[in-house]
Amino acid sequence: MPKVVDHDERRAGFVLASWSVIAEEGLNAATLRRVAAAAGATTGALTHYFTDREALLVETLRSAHFEAGARMLRAASSAGAARDKLRAVILEALPLDDARLREWRVWLAFWGEAVGNPQLRKENEIRIAEWRDLIETLVAPLVGQPRAVEAAVSELLSLVDGIGLRLALAAPAEREDLRADAHSIVDRATARVA
Amino acid sequence: MPKVVDHDERRAGFVLASWSVIAEEGLNAATLRRVAAAAGATTGALTHYFTDREALLVETLRSAHFEAGARMLRAASSAGAARDKLRAVILEALPLDDARLREWRVWLAFWGEAVGNPQLRKENEIRIAEWRDLIETLVAPLVGQPRAVEAAVSELLSLVDGIGLRLALAAPAEREDLRADAHSIVDRATARVA
Structure with a gap:
């Protein structure tokens, strides 16, 4: 009997392998050959699902989001x-x-690459818009005026990006202090939304 | 008479060329060969000043900071x-x-690369500490308690990183709105420091 391959599972396995390689070694390390090896497969098997490196990266970004x-x-x-x-x-x-710290390091790697890559930049803009919509939906019930909603959303999104970026780049010794700071910054910022 | 070469100027020219290539095409494009060509020189002339690509990148980051x-x-x-x-x-x-937007895109490219590169990460930590010290020096005269200084500094640094990151990744159509938002976020945040 021929071996039954679950194609969705196989595809997801490649995306997960891509994610791990990026989180550990950065985006440059995530070549088709390296990701295939990390998934315990051949490059040929990988290119059956993803025609090129960019397609694999876009799907990795999308699935993480x-x-x-x-x-x-x-x-x-x-x-x-x-x-x-x-x-x-x-x-x-x-x-x-630490799991979400790994996640943030992967965002960082993608954003860095997006500087010179219009396809990743475009993909990223879609994801950022979705994230903005989620926060707007949560802020709206707390605030009367539409313009005040916009202002609160913009400030909250900036704080999240800034705190995340600082934590992702921080030396390990400073991480715990920064995490405590993050909690109090978020407490104060959400208390201000009105 | 032999041609007189100003070595500092030559070195600075290579750093500037490296900066331009990164801002336009991303960090991956900034190979020794490509940067040398952008500076109108040979790869051999470039490696006289920078032994490898990493040394060039670290100096580019440092000089931009x-x-x-x-x-x-x-x-x-x-x-x-x-x-x-x-x-x-x-x-x-x-x-x-737009000049500072270019600058932010270069930071982003460096931060992305720092994920998998301990030398860039270390260099970055030094620069982040200097930036923190500058903001702390400016916040301290406005605030009584040392712990309140820490809290205000942490929030301001997060806001700067978050606003910068969002602007660097924004679609061109949204940039002007985001810049207006940035001004009012900074006005409110600096007014809160006390």
């Missing part, structure tokens, strides 16, 4: 009042544990 | 009261014009 988005929705649904939901989602977005 | 630092000090010295100095330096740090 979806996973982070799903986590945030779970965080929101387990929190109570509107302000608690907002706070829970923002904390979930930040690299406050 | 020094230039940005000098600009900020000028901005501070031309502002009046302590709060105005703080505000002027923060605005100077942000990509509110």
Whole structure:
């Protein structure tokens, strides 16, 4: 009997391998050959699913965003009042544990590459717009005026990106202090939304 | 008579060429060969000054930080009261014009590469510490308690990184709105420092 291959699972395995290679060694290391090896497959098997490196990278970025988005929705649904939901989602977005720190390092690698790569930049703009919409949906019930919603959203998004970036680049010795700072910055910022 | 070469000028020319290549095409494009060509020189002439690509990249990062630092000090010295100095330096740090947007894209490329490169990460930590010290020096006169200084500094640094990152990644159509947002976020944040 021929071996049955679950194509979705196989594809997901390559995306996961790509993710791990980027998180450990940076985006440059994530060649088709290297990712195939990390997935225990041949380059030929990988190119059956992804025609080139860029296609693999775009799907890696997309799947990581979806996973982070799903986590945030779970965080929101387990929190109570509107302000608690907002706070829970923002904390979930930040690299406050080592798994999410790895995630942020991968975003960083992608953003760095997006500087010279229009396709990644475009993909990124779509993801950023989705993230903005999520925060706007959470902020709107707390704020009266539409212009005040915009201002609060813009400030919160800036804080999340800034805190995440600083944590992703911090020396290990400073990480715990920064994580404590992050909690109080988020507490103050969400308390100001009104 | 032999041609007189100003070695400092030659070296600075290579750094400038490296900077331009990174800003236009990303860090991957900045090979020794490509940078030498952009500077109108041979690869051999470039390797006389920089033994390898990493040495060139570290010096490019360092020189860009020094230039940005000098600009900020000028901005501070031309502002009046302590709060105005703080505000002027923060605005100077942000990509509110196209030259500084280019600069931010280069930071982004470096940060992305630093994920998998300990030498760039180390270099970056030194620069981040200098930037933190500058903001702390400007915040301290406005705030009584040392712990309140730390909290204000951490929030301001996060906002600068977040606003800069968002602007560097934004689609051109959204850039002007984001720049207006940036001004009001900075106004509110510096007004809160007390």
